[in-house]
Amino acid sequence: MANEAVLKYLVDTNRPYSCADVTVNLRGAFTKSAVQKALDYLSENAKIRCKLYGKQKVYAAIQPENVVEEGDTEDYDAQCKSITEELLEKSNTLKTTEINLKTILSAPTTDSAKSQIEELKRRIEGFENKLKVLSTSTNIISAEEKTAIMSQHEKFLKEYRKRKRISSDIIEAVLEGYPKSKKSFLEELCIETDEMVNFKLMN
Structure with missing residues (x-):
């Protein structure tokens, strides 16, 4: 039953x-x-x-x-595999097309490009005029002004070296009793040395 x-x-x-x-x-x-x-x-x-x-x-x-034979089942499997491969191919094509479309849309329009070109031309013309003025200028500082500037520069340079030496001495003194590395100490105090920021004095 x-x-x-x-x-x-x-x-x-x-x-x-x-x-x-x-x-x-x-x-x-x-x-x-x-x-x-x-x-x-x-x-x-x-x-x-x-x-x-x-x-x-x-x-x-x-x-x-509608008796289903084993051969029919195999045919369906083959069709399913073929359709899956076709779907993957179409998906890849769609992805490539979307990337190309995004690139095209992000590019400037013709009017925008023309406007940018004109702006760049104006800036170049301005720089050329400024360069011409500077290259033909007769305004030269006097020997007294130059001496005063160099003297002031030397004063500031000595003060800079003096303060740098004092700071280095203080840091080295603290590090004698500090349990960690010098790098850790500087990081904790947010101190940046000239070497860390690639600072170099101009001659």
Whole structure:
């Protein structure tokens, strides 16, 4: 009796089900054990088809008017693979097209490019005029002004070297009792040396 009920259900629904699905869908008319026995019997007698997906068995009715052969299944697998490959190819083409479109949209328009060119021409002309004025200028500072500037520069240079020496002495004195490296100490105090920032005095 379970055989007929299970077969009728699979034929009527024409969908693949597991043993647990059939048992639940028959609303407890038969136990899971009875349903499993019926499925095994029908499968062995070629009334239904059994497919193994991982560890789970799935059963489906073989409709008399549309019997699926193994060759047909292989054809469907080949079609699925072909369609998947085609989808991947189309996706790659779409991605490339989107990148090209983004590049095109980010480029300046013709009017914008012309405007930028004109602006650059004006700036170049301004620099050329300024260079011409500077190269032909006769404004030369006097010897007294030059001496005063050099004297002030020398004063500031001596003060800079003096303060740098004092700072180095203080840091070295602290490091004698400091448990970490000099680099760690400088980082904790947010101190940057001339060497760290590539600072060099101009001659």
